[in-house]
Amino acid sequence: MSWGSWGDFFAMGGYALYVWGSYAVTLGLMVAEVVLLVLRKRNILEHLGRMRGAARRVAL
Amino acid sequence: MNVNWFKYSSPQTFFPLAGALAPWFLSAALLLGAVGLYLGFFVAPTDAQQGEAYRIIFIHVPAAWMSMFLYVVMAFWAGVGLVLNTRLSGMMASAVAPTGALFSFIALWTGSLRGKPTWGTWWVWDARLTSELILLFLYFGFMALQAAIDDPRRADKAGAVLALVGVINVPIIYFSVQWWNTLHQGASVSLKSAPTMAATMFAGMIVMALGFWMYSIAAALLRVRCIILERERHADWVAQYVRTLK
Amino acid sequence: MLTALRCVIYRDLLLAVRRRADVATALLFFVIVVSLFPLGVGPEANLLRTIAPGVIWVAALLASMLSLGRMFSADHADGTLEQMLLSATPLGVIVVAKVIAHWLVAGLPLVLIAPVLALQFDLPQPLLGVLTLSLLLGTPVLSLVGAIGAALTLGLRGGGVLVSLLVLPLYVPVLIIGAGTVDMAAAGLGVEAHFLLLAAFLVFAGVFAPWAIAAALRISAE
Amino acid sequence: MLEIADLECVRGGRTLFSGLSLALRGGELLRVAGANGSGKTSLLRIVCGLLSPAHGEVRWHGGNIRSLREEYWKQLVYVGHSNAVKDDLTATENLVVACTLAGMKVEREQACTALARFGLAGREALPAKVLSQGQQRRVALARLLLSEAVPLWVLDEPFAALDATAVDCVETLIAQHVARGATVVFTTHQEAQIAATVALTIDLDTRAVSC
Structure with missing residues (x-):
């Protein structure tokens, strides 16, 4: 299946909105999920770090 | 070489393993995704009736498969957690649920976008789309129940009972919706995948499905690491792990 | 075993009789919801006739779900639930007794009053019997499956809304087949298959639900 | 014959008690003492099978209560904090x-x-x-x-909210029951004078078992 030009490819036979709409949302959601997970892990570690720091200050 | 699998059944030993495996699964997902997209866009021919719009099936169908498959995986881990009373299985079940819900939503989104050009309406009461919608409600129910219960152990067990009851009901829901669709509309309006399934089209879908599967494993492993850290925050190995990072 | 079953049913009915207001809420809610639809949709007879089964079934679903919250929460609050968990008879039997009591209080009245409401929707005579029988077979399943949701959300804040989120997707098959039965009868097709299917749902729920409810109760009471 | 083997209870992320082992034969009385929040009620609920322990097990006549279930509950009376009265x-x-x-x-x-x-x-x-x-x-x-x-009574704060005459009545009741060869486990904050051949007291704070 060879596309005439990149223009035709992105036009997607006139259905660009639907095809690229669904691919963009899918890719966006999946990337968002991974990014959120990485952020969530960083927040937990920071929180634990602070908790441990506070505990150590109390212990001193 | 008998690997003692139970060695990895405790959250503490599973935590580093999950950390090591996740990037591999993520890269496998990217690789398979790229191959799938190439097959889908550059190898598969244009469909006779639906023109280029049919190319949405390369994510719609795999996403629908994954949403059902992940519900069964979630119910499996929930069942194991209920029977063997192992904490890690419960965590795995809660780790898989959001990704399953995500795929269920993607299947609905791409399904409605695919319905628009062919049937002119954003929402088609097609049997598969309707049961996908109900599956999304089941996912929300599971996550809402787990969020409402503070004690993690009770949340796991309660979620497990709901997941097991749900997994028994999924086929029943699917067939009753199927029957309901044929009763009210006849079989005319249905999002069957493209009638003449060219080999490359099918190959594209399979590869994308495998890519999604790798992605789900990676996402579940990442999330289970977060859940382990949250639930074991009082454990000393977590404090030790935090210290090593500092 | 049976004495415990009878005892719990007798106890719950006694409680229901002594608190008649609670019994009426499920019934009145059902009547009001059904009567609201013509106001919203318009009094046009043909339209009402076609939507009658669906409306009555959805209203029955919501009404029985409304009273689910009270099934275990009162016992949980005053400690009688603990005694049930420690009883000599298996918990599954006690749970079935409670579900039967809930059905008698919140399910049966709906079945009895449904034909009257169906007249409001100008449903033809033969269909009234079909509707009532489908409700008679369906409402126990609603109580059984609903009890699972009630047991899971025992003692949780915001339990009422949560029960509906958990349980409504599980009600879908009963709703489809139940409402579909009347449509088939309206179209003059045979309805035996659907009654058998509803009966199958009832047996299926009757076998699996008590296990799930008992497990959920043990988990929630911990 | 009630046995508690290496029991550990975790509530809300905190370990209330662990490594608790004890054996109670017929005709013995056990009083569970300890400050508020030391896990007295949790211990009683574990003994009844209402609460599953984080570690260890409870045996009745040698059988684990989780497998005995109704057999065990048939031989048990539990009176908890709440009166279980409608x-x-x-x-x-x-x-x-x-x-x-x-x-x-x-x-x-x-x-x-x-x-x-x-x-x-x-x-x-x-x-x-x-x-x-x-x-x-x-x-x-x-x-x-x-x-x-x-044969087994598990009573959580039986004397709470009772006046003097009722307390005496319950005390004599327990004494008679233990004399009959049954086992009674109870918790109380007041000093209880119950005549029993073997009266053990376990203090959850110090985890000491004293006669």
């Missing part, structure tokens, strides 16, 4: 229901005499919501009069 039912109805659930055949007259012996004469037919807290506690404890054949 407000809308009368005292007699509450007692009859409680005993039927426990598997005992109880007639209405037997329940009335038991309530009368517990100082509730004339109030049997009143709905429980009319009774005072102490009287409702007596309704819950009246069940002990009807369960003399039950």
